[in-house]
Amino acid sequence: MATVSIRNVRKTFGSTEVLHGVSVGIEDGEFVILVGPSGCGKSTLLRMIAGLENISSGEIAIDDRVVNNVAPKERDIAMVFQNYALYPHMTVRDNMAFSLSLANMPKSMIDQQVQRAAGILGLMPYLNRYPRQLSGGQRQRVAMGRAIVRDPKVFLFDEPLSNLDAKLRVQMRAEIKELHQRLTTTTVYVTHDQIEAMTMADKIVVMNSGNVEQIGAPLELYDRPNNLFVAGFIGSPAMNFLKGTVANGAFRTDDGTTLPLPNASPGAEGRPMVYGVRPEHFQLSGDGLPATVHVVEPTGSETQVIATFAGTQVLCAFRERVTAKPGETIRITPTQALSHVFDAATGQRFVA
Amino acid sequence: MDATVDVGLQRLNFVRAPDTWVTKLFDYKPFLVFLCLLPSMGLLVVFLTYPLGLGLWLSMTDTTIGQPGHFVGLENFQELMDDPVFWMSVTNTIFYTVVATAGKFTLGLWLALLLNHHIPFKAFIRAIVLLPWIVPTVLSAIAWWWIYSPQFSIVSYVFVDLLHWSDTYFNFLGSPWPARWSLIVANIWRGIPFVAITLLAGLQTISPSLYEAALLDGASGWQKFYRITVPLLMPILAVALTLSVLFTFSDFQLVYAITRGGPFNTTHLMATLAFQRAIPGAQLGEGAAIAVSMIPFLIAATLLCFFGVGRRKWQQGEAND
Known part of the structure; x- marks a missing residue:
């Protein structure tokens, strides 16, 4: 040894x-x-x-x-x-x-x-x-x-x-x-x-x-x-990335959707950022944001849904059995504490 | 126009003309197999079975050129038993085969091992190595004959006129032992490419990771050679060895072109002696008997090579014991 x-x-x-x-x-x-x-x-x-x-x-x-x-x-x-x-x-x-x-x-x-x-x-x-x-x-x-x-x-x-x-x-x-x-x-x-x-x-x-x-x-x-590389490499299915900027203490995606930041991040105002959410960290919730369903893949233990969310194609994995059909809208929200923010320029994790 | 329509209708209705005897014959599988084999069987019969049979028959007759002979049984072979020239050709052939094969394999394996490494101008060297194999044997034999010539030898020129290491020119082919060794050198030179290229192909099938594993297992260069390379090369070595022994044992061109069996029949191989007796000597029966005498030796050599270093257990399929 x-x-x-x-x-x-x-x-x-x-x-x-x-x-x-x-x-x-x-x-x-x-x-x-x-x-x-x-x-x-x-x-x-x-x-x-x-x-x-x-x-x-x-x-x-x-x-x-x-x-x-x-x-x-x-x-x-x-x-x-x-x-x-x-x-x-x-x-x-x-x-x-x-x-x-x-x-x-x-x-x-x-x-x-x-x-x-x-x-x-x-x-x-x-x-x-x-x-x-x-x-x-x-x-x-x-x-x-x-x-x-x-x-x-x-x-x-x-x-x-x-x-x-x-x-x-x-x-x-x-x-x-x-x-x-x-x-x-x-x-x-x-x-x-x-x-x-x-x-x-x-x-x-x-x-x-x-x-x-x-x-x-x-x-x-x-x-x-x-960093973005590790975030995308570790975990399967891979993490979803949404591009945008930090504005007024929240994350604003390129299409204008506002997402909650996982932690307060002063000094990040206006910088281009990447918001990362793992598929399993999306939740179905009645007051969530709309996502248009493209494909539904039931695997038994979970249901994977490919949908357009905040202008980006994302993959979500739900414990629930989702019955939505392609073209329908579901309402989902990323779990705030489990989301990640990366600096778009350097790819490094953004630490407040 | 009508005919076309008819054919179309027949196809649609699966109408088929009743089988003629030709159709039946060609549908009969054994006949079809025989028919497909016929061309190759024909070639074998004409170019292999007939000459071999004729040779066997001639060896048991007293045929000479221009005179049909009579069946004399084994008389030709009995005469050969008491013929010192024949026995010398037998010992010559065995000596020639053993020494030349050993030389070819030693040098050929060494060359193959060298070429299996990354060395500069590898492709060029490989092409040069192949050269003796490409040149027609008789041409290279004549070149060797010049090298061994008592008056014009380049070897003598270098050692006597350039280096002054010796006062007299070498007489390579003038006495029995130098002549035999000279022939063996020429044969080795000619045989190396075959061995080297075959063994190189064999070496390239050995996975480099085996050598890496052996390196980590603590094997030295020599241990890697005789515990990994040699055993894994054995199957292809067996094939190359068998072919090489057969080629060398039945060699004719080099010897006949360089010494014609001389001096005083001391360098005759069985093949050259058979030709010498049969064609220039006109004794077809006796020549054929000498040629036939080679067959048992060739079969023995083949079996020895094949079973001695042939297929190993580890190569064989899925059997569980």
């Missing part, structure tokens, strides 16, 4: 800089998820922790030991690859034993370690099979088993669930989280799926085009997104 410190790390490929000074502190035993859209540099950062990419500038330290110039195998980390990278010519047992046999561990100890890992992951019946003979979920488990046997300081996961079907993904998500709770090994996990990030992480690092946008606990990011 260990801490990982990433200090002002930059990465350049040729003349292109893909990471622009990233700093993240990871506590001992923490499950940290790097999340962001494709090409944001999250996988590159993970590979730099693993030692598969060199560090252009800045420092990465595992347990206070700077590993910039330490060979991957000396870093005491284990990685689970997106395509699992199982050795096709080795049985499950040999795949898991490979690193131990390279370390010249005695045969009996290797067996013991492999048995332990196989027991944890329920792989006992498959030890003599080849990767080809396993299903996607089983291969995924072997890849984790290969990481577990070494009992490393840090686990690294590179989009491990993206090759699985939706149902299996949910199942493996729970398994990985349970595994972490059991082993409490420091874990860095990369994904582009914010649901995965929200459900599994102790701490989420939201990245966008080579920068860290925000670091925080899942609900912290949900409740107080620092």
Whole structure:
């Protein structure tokens, strides 16, 4: 177990800089998820922790030991690859034993370690099979088993669930989280799926085009997104944004609708702002503002409604079963305390 | 006009003329299968079965050029048993095949590994590597013949006239062992492209993430090579090895163009000796017997290569044991 410190790390490929000074502190035993859209540099950062990419500038330290110039195998980390990278010519047992046999561990100890890992992951019946003979979920488990046997300081996961079907993904998500709770090994996990990030992480690092946008606990990011990017990225369905300005202590949208501000905001008068409301934070209310319904999507637990509200198309999710037809008008109101205001020019959260 | 209308009506009413015997025949599946196979079977019979059968038949006759022979049973083979030149050609062929194949695979694998890395001018180098394979064998054989020439050899020129490391010109082809080694070098040169390009294709199917996983597992460069690369390359290596052994064992052009089996028949391979006896020597029956003697060796070599390094369990399908 260990801490990982990433200090002002930059990465350049040729003349292109893909990471622009990233700093993240990871506590001992923490499950940290790097999340962001494709090409944001999250996988590159993970590979730099693993030692598969060199560090252009800045420092990465595992347990206070700077590993910039330490060979991957000396870093005491284990990685689970997106395509699992199982050795096709080795049985499950040999795949898991490979690193131990390279370390010249005695045969009996290797067996013991492999048995332990196989027991944890329920792989006992498959030890003599080849990767080809396993299903996607089983291969995924072997890849984790290969990481577990070494009992490393840090686990690294590179989009491990993206090759699985939706149902299996949910199942493996729970398994990985349970595994972490059991082993409490420091874990860095990369994904582009914010649901995965929200459900599994102790701490989420939201990245966008080579920068860290925000670091925080899942609900912290949900409740107080620092900027428009995080606000739009975290939460599903995504947050609605309404453009406008602050006038007379209220928010006035471009079409003249007035919405209540979540907090008093002196000094914001007349500045262009963006008003953010999550779909689930709209309420149906008799004295609300009118919204014209376009599409009604009942999902059972909730009803999603696409409507035009204050001149903008928004998505609302109601616990109630809405029976409105397309073209009809419903009256809705954003929950005042749960709304967000962002500076339109900088995209940053507007703090009074 | 009426006819068109009729056809249209027939179609509408699904009226169909009663089947003639031709229609019935073509609807009969075995006949159709036979018919579709006929062109390729014809080619195989004309260009494979007939020559092979004729060779087998000739090997059991005393046919000479211009004179139809009589069936003599295994007499030709019995004579070969006591023929030192034949036995020398057998040992030559085995030696030539083993050494040249080993050389081709060592150098070919090395080249493939080099080309699998990012090196400057990669495409250009790959094109150069292919060159010996593209040039017609006889042309490259003549080039080698010049390189090995006792008077005009460029190797002798470099070492004697330019570097002054030696006083006399090399006589590559004048005595048995230098001649054999010279042929092997030429054969290796000619065979490398096939091996290198085939193995390169094999190397490129190995996922780079396997090497990254091995790196994290603590494998050194050498361990990555023999625990990841070699086993994963085995299937394609087996195919390349089988083909290469067959090509080398039945090699004719290089040897015949460079030494013609000389000096004193000491560099004859079985293929060149068969030709030498059958055509210039006019003993068709005896030549055919030598050629037929190659068949068991070729079958044995193929089986050895195929089962020795052939399909592995991990490649096979879904079986659960």
